[in-house]
Amino acid sequence: DIQMTQSPSSLSASVGDRVTITCRASQGIRNDLGWYQQKSGKAPKRLIFVASSLQSGVPSRFSGSGSGTEFSLTISSLQPEDFATYYCLQYSTYPWTFGQGTKVEIK
Amino acid sequence: EVQLLESGGGLVQPGESLRLSCAASGFTFSTSMINWVRQAPGKGLDWVAGFTGGGDSLYYADSVKGRFTISRDISKNTMYLQMNSLRVEDTAIYFCGHGWMAVWGQGTTVTVSS
Numbered sequence: 001d002i003q004m005t006q007s008p009s010s011l012s013a014s015v016g017d018r019v020t021i022t023c024r025a026s027q028g029i030r031n032d033l034g035w036y037q038q039k040s041g042k043a044p045k046r047l048i049f050v051a052s053s054l055q056s057g058v059p060s061r062f063s064g065s066g067s068g069t070e071f072s073l074t075i076s077s078l079q080p081e082d083f084a085t086y087y088c089l090q091y092s093t094y095p096w097t098f099g100q101g102t103k104v105e106i107k
Numbered sequence: 108e109v110q111l112l113e114s115g116g117g118l119v120q121p122g123e124s125l126r127l128s129c130a131a132s133g134f135t136f137s138t139s140m141i142n143w144v145r146q147a148p149g150k151g152l153d154w155v156a157g158f159t160g161g162g163d164s165l166y167y168a169d170s171v172k173g174r175f176t177i178s179r180d181i182s183k184n185t186m187y188l189q190m191n192s193l194r195v196e197d198t199a200i201y202f203c204g205h206g207w208m209a210v211w212g213q214g215t216t217v218t219v220s221s
Contacts (some may be wrong), residue, residue, distance in 0.1 A: 034207060036152075043202055043211040044152065055209075087152050091207045094166040096142065096154040 002026050004090055006099025012107040019075045021102045023088035028068045032092035035064055035073045038101075039084045047086075048073060078104070109133040109210040111203050116215035123193055127215055129186040129203035136184040140206050143177070143188050145199035146214075155201070156188065171197075193219045 003026040013019050023033065031051035036044040046055050048064035051071055061076045075082055083106055088099040115127040129141060142157035157166045158177050165177050176189045186203060200214040 032207075036208070038152075043213055044208075045211075046209055049207060049209065089152075089154075089208060094157060095168050096157065098144075098152040098154065101151045 001095055002029060002090055002093055002097055004088055004097050004099040006088055006102055008102060009100060010103040010105065012105050013078050014107045015078055015080060017078045017107075019078055019104060021073045021086055021088075023066075023071045023073075023099045025069045025071070025090055029090045029092035031067045032090060033064075033066070033071050034089045034091065035062075036087045036089060037082075037084045038087065044087065075104075080106075109205050111205060111210060111212035113201060113203055113212040113215040116201065116217045118218045118220065119193055120221050121194055121219055123219075124189070124191045125193065125217060127188040127190065127201055127203075127217070129188070129212060131184045131186065131205070134205060136179075137181045141177075141179075141186045142204050142208060143201060144204060144208065144211075145197075145201045145217075147196070147199045150199075153199070158186065190217070193217075195219050 005024045033051045035048040037047050038044040047058050047062050051066055052064045063074050065072050085101050085103045087101050090097055110132045112130045138161040140160040143155040145153050145155050155168050156177050174192045179186045198219050200216050202211050202214045204211045
């Protein structure tokens with residue numbers, strides 16, 4: 001199975017900060033990776049697909065990069081509505097695997 | 108618009124069964140990929156099972172293999188997750204998702220407790 005190691009597990013940041021979350025795959029997954037945002041009590045929402053494509057309707061302050069084993073999600077200027085938990089998902093090979101999640105909190 | 112609606116969750120005792128439903132609309136159900144993901148209370152996301160659509164292939168996480176089964180009724184645009192021999196550790200919110208989890212349902216809660 002492919003392991004996805006996500007870091008950090010949590011971070012505190014201020015409105016306007018630039019934030020980067022990373023995921024490392026235990027083996028190459030091409031660009032078969034998505035990033036998801038989950039707010040408390042809600043279903044996850046996809047932000048990024050195929051590693052760097054922005055989902056329709058998602059603000060352009062979100063961006064994804066990477067290929068192979070190293071991936072990142074960047075929020076260029078954190079907004080109040082961005083405080084949430086973020087997950088990566090590899091769908092290159094079954095069983096699909098998620099990162100452990102990154103909780104973004106207000107400093 | 109792609110929409111998914113899960114139902115069928117509830118409170119059961121260990122060893123009992125439940126069948127979850129995922130009613131789909133807004134896309135060609137017969138050839139579409141659908142996956143199930145769960146989230147235990149206070150925990151992260153955990154992929155459970157998947158159906159690849161046109162390829163008709165089924166996949167299961169090791170933790171549910173032999174106990175959970177995916178099926179579908181194309182006439183009803185509905186995917187099912189039959190869960191047998193439920194364990195306390197199966198307690199979670201269960202979500203279904205379209206494609207590469209592009210769109211998620213709102214989830215249905217399964218609680219396994221004696």
